Amino acid sequence: MDPHDVTIKDIASKVGxxxxxxxxxxxxxxxxxADTREKVLKAAKRLGYRPNAxxxxxxxRRTMTIGLIVPDIKNPxxxxxxxxxxxxxxxxxxxxxxCNSNWREESERQYVSLLLERRVxxxxxxxxxxxxxxxxxxxxxxxxxxxxxxxxxxxxxSYVIIDNxxxxxxxxxxxxxxxxxxxxxxxxxxxSETGKGRFNGYRRALSRHGQAYxxxxxxxGDMMQVSGYRMFREMFDAGDLPRxxxxxxDLMALGCIQAARECGLKVPEDVAIVGFDDIPFASFPEVQLxxxxxxxxxxxxxxxxxxxxxxxxxxxxxxxxAKPRQVVLKPQLxxxxxx
Amino acid sequence: MDPHDVTIKDIASKVGxxxxxxxxxxxxxxxxxADTREKVLKAAKRLGYRPNAxxxxxxxRRTMTIGLIVPDIKNPxxxxxxxxxxxxxxxxxxxxxxCNSNWREESERQYVSLLLERRVxxxxxxxxxxxxxxxxxxxxxxxxxxxxxxxxxxxxxSYVIIDNxxxxxxxxxxxxxxxxxxxxxxxxxxxSETGKGRFNGYRRALSRHGQAYxxxxxxxGDMMQVSGYRMFREMFDAGDLPRxxxxxxDLMALGCIQAARECGLKVPEDVAIVGFDDIPFASFPEVQLxxxxxxxxxxxxxxxxxxxxxxxxxxxxxxxxAKPRQVVLKPQLxxxxxx
DNA sequence: ATGAAAGCGCTAACAA
DNA sequence: TTGTTAGCGCTTTCAT
Numbered sequence: 047m048d049p050h051d052v053t054i055k056d057i058a059s060k061v062g063x064x065x066x067x068x069x070x071x072x073x074x075x076x077x078x079x080a081d082t083r084e085k086v087l088k089a090a091k092r093l094g095y096r097p098n099a100x101x102x103x104x105x106x107r108r109t110m111t112i113g114l115i116v117p118d119i120k121n122p123x124x125x126x127x128x129x130x131x132x133x134x135x136x137x138x139x140x141x142x143x144x145c146n147s148n149w150r151e152e153s154e155r156q157y158v159s160l161l162l163e164r165r166v167x168x169x170x171x172x173x174x175x176x177x178x179x180x181x182x183x184x185x186x187x188x189x190x191x192x193x194x195x196x197x198x199x200x201x202x203x204s205y206v207i208i209d210n211x212x213x214x215x216x217x218x219x220x221x222x223x224x225x226x227x228x229x230x231x232x233x234x235x236x237x238s239e240t241g242k243g244r245f246n247g248y249r250r251a252l253s254r255h256g257q258a259y260x261x262x263x264x265x266x267g268d269m270m271q272v273s274g275y276r277m278f279r280e281m282f283d284a285g286d287l288p289r290x291x292x293x294x295x296d297l298m299a300l301g302c303i304q305a306a307r308e309c310g311l312k313v314p315e316d317v318a319i320v321g322f323d324d325i326p327f328a329s330f331p332e333v334q335l336x337x338x339x340x341x342x343x344x345x346x347x348x349x350x351x352x353x354x355x356x357x358x359x360x361x362x363x364x365x366x367x368a369k370p371r372q373v374v375l376k377p378q379l380x381x382x383x384x385x
Numbered sequence: 386m387d388p389h390d391v392t393i394k395d396i397a398s399k400v401g402x403x404x405x406x407x408x409x410x411x412x413x414x415x416x417x418x419a420d421t422r423e424k425v426l427k428a429a430k431r432l433g434y435r436p437n438a439x440x441x442x443x444x445x446r447r448t449m450t451i452g453l454i455v456p457d458i459k460n461p462x463x464x465x466x467x468x469x470x471x472x473x474x475x476x477x478x479x480x481x482x483x484c485n486s487n488w489r490e491e492s493e494r495q496y497v498s499l500l501l502e503r504r505v506x507x508x509x510x511x512x513x514x515x516x517x518x519x520x521x522x523x524x525x526x527x528x529x530x531x532x533x534x535x536x537x538x539x540x541x542x543s544y545v546i547i548d549n550x551x552x553x554x555x556x557x558x559x560x561x562x563x564x565x566x567x568x569x570x571x572x573x574x575x576x577s578e579t580g581k582g583r584f585n586g587y588r589r590a591l592s593r594h595g596q597a598y599x600x601x602x603x604x605x606g607d608m609m610q611v612s613g614y615r616m617f618r619e620m621f622d623a624g625d626l627p628r629x630x631x632x633x634x635d636l637m638a639l640g641c642i643q644a645a646r647e648c649g650l651k652v653p654e655d656v657a658i659v660g661f662d663d664i665p666f667a668s669f670p671e672v673q674l675x676x677x678x679x680x681x682x683x684x685x686x687x688x689x690x691x692x693x694x695x696x697x698x699x700x701x702x703x704x705x706x707a708k709p710r711q712v713v714l715k716p717q718l719x720x721x722x723x724x
Numbered sequence: 725a726t727g728a729a730a731g732c733g734c735t736a737a738c739a740a
Numbered sequence: 741t742t743g744t745t746a747g748c749g750c751t752t753t754c755a756t
Binding site: 063064065066067070077078079082101103104105106107 | 741742743744745747748749750
């Protein structure tokens with residue numbers, strides 16, 4: 047018989063007991079004779095029994111699965127976060143449903159629905175932008191969310207992020223103190239708190255150092271490598287290239303390095319560059335990108351911890367569950383050779 | 386009322402009809418008065434109804450979800466494959482459950498169980514090694530599998546891989562023809578077909594060019610960057626460093642470049658390096674790694690196509706479903722500046 | 725066009 | 741210690 051079709055009823059009739067007892071035996075519940083349990087276990091094994099998580103989820107209302115939505119699995123930053131999430135979830139016996147929204151709000155929305163329909167026990171999302179506020183609305187009540195790395199502008203939900211303004215400040219100040227000026231900013235198009243925060247830090251550092259803000263030195267892209275490349279070239283071609291650029295993420299910074307090279311510019315001799323994230327590749331010898339480090343793996347782990355708290359095993363009523371926790375971690379400047 | 390608790394029964398009583406009709410209306414089935422359908426849809430929306438995929442899956446025996454197991458989400462090769470899988474799955478209205486086994490066979494096994502218990506409609510797996518043969522055994526019958534990028538030694542299941550021996554041959558021949566000799570091989574420890582294939586290609590090229598095989602120039606690691614770094618240093622420290630190395634994947638090749646640099650060696654002047662995969666960073670200007678390209682994204686897409694064929698909507702009996710398809714794609718040598 | 729009812733595989737009272 | 745039974749939310753005959 048096909049293993050998929052083996053149910054506890056088959057085991058029950060095989061052993062000659064009721065299927066309720068089989069269920070108990072399989073789940074290690076009290077009140078089953080050791081002898082019976084053994085017989086059940088043996089029969090289950092022989093028949094190739096495989097519990098049906100679907101059926102179980104229907105009655106227990108718990109699926110032991112959490113969803114994780116990231117905007118770009120190809121950006122090494124997110125696999126790093128995902129690693130933390132997976133490890134922590136695994137330790138707690140949860141499976142992880144990883145979804146990649148590809149920077150499309152539409153996809154993000156669809157994935158939220160998908161996960162909700164699959165009745166995951168909770169969702170961790172690295173949201174694209176403020177559009178994500180709709181997530182909060184949908185969650186009202188049952189399924190806990192925790193945002194990671196980015197968050198909607200106003201939210202009552204839990205989140206684990208870093209102090210982006212601080213990060214932007216550190217990066218820009220470093221550039222300025224090293225004597226690079228003017229300093230430009232290459233970020234993502236509107237919306238994301240992440241971008242806003244880093245931009246604000248940038249502006250604050252500027253004014254602290256008596257530097258005028260100049261819109262010519264600011265461009266927006268889409269967080270992908272080619273975008274960094276294009277923005278840089280655009281500036282260069284327009285004759286607006288500043289002495290240094292602070293770039294919203296490492297991937298775009300890498301794009302800038304690429305562009306700089308093609309423009310015949312040396313880094314940092316002609317143009318200094320600092321990124322954000324500290325993806326593994328940033329420390330590669332031939333790259334040595336100065337950047338702002340985020341504690342990626344730990345952010346993932348922490349997000350899971352908080353999520354599990356809010357799932358609160360067995361706490362039916364919302365009031366009984368843990369209050370949202372909002373964690374803001376410290377970014378860290380890592381100076382290497384592009385500045 | 387909490388949106389999660391709204392069921393078709395609630396809609397039914399709201400509209401004043403039976404819940405069977407609600408189900409029909411919601412699923413766009415025939416035999417529902419347009420007027421009724423409209424009322425149902427409106428009520429569903431107002432109540433914030435959200436179908437319970439768990440319950441539906443229990444009766445339909447289809448979850449519209451496929452599982453994808455990869456060995457290392459941090460290796461940019463796999464997100465690339467995952468991208469193809471996700472896009473194709475999405476287009477067919479399937480969700481993807483992405484799992485990362487972290488190069489641990491134990492995890493791989495657990496994830497297979499997890500996915501099977503969740504009753505995914507099919508599984509795509511980039512297996513770690515031959516241990517994966519157990520997957521075949523479990524699949525006997527119901528849940529279709531397709532292997533991608535690597536496969537168990539003998540399998541009846543579908544797979545989408547490249548001709549690894551050919552890839553290894555191309556890489557090594559290129560090195561030899563460029564006058565680099567002796568050529569070493571840095572691979573992964575036993576087991577994987579991928580490694581064996583590439584190694585065989587390496588040996589074939591060696592003998593074609595009248596080069597003796599020398600075990601001193603061959604090392605095994607674990608497919609991660611540090612591993613490449615260590616193997617290289619080890620060879621160097623032991624005085625066994627060949628004139629060139631063919632490395633089983635780009636990540637380890639990157640590790641080699643790192644090590645070479647630390648050993649005061651210039652690439653390719655002192656030691657030439659060729660990798661495998663052509664991950665995005667390989668083409669970065671400061672890296673320019675010569676490598677063997679795999680059609681990652683397309684492999685992912687193709688795997689989904691094949692999987693969906695074998696899932697074969699509505700074909701209950703195994704015999705009615707598509708036969709396994711085994712696809713072997715061509716690798717492509719990309720010559721850059723490390724050779 | 726709609727309703728009634730069975731049942732998917734399982735857990736969890738409640739009985740015995 | 742074990743059995744009986746009632747659902748979980750939904751789809752799908754089979755009636756009407």
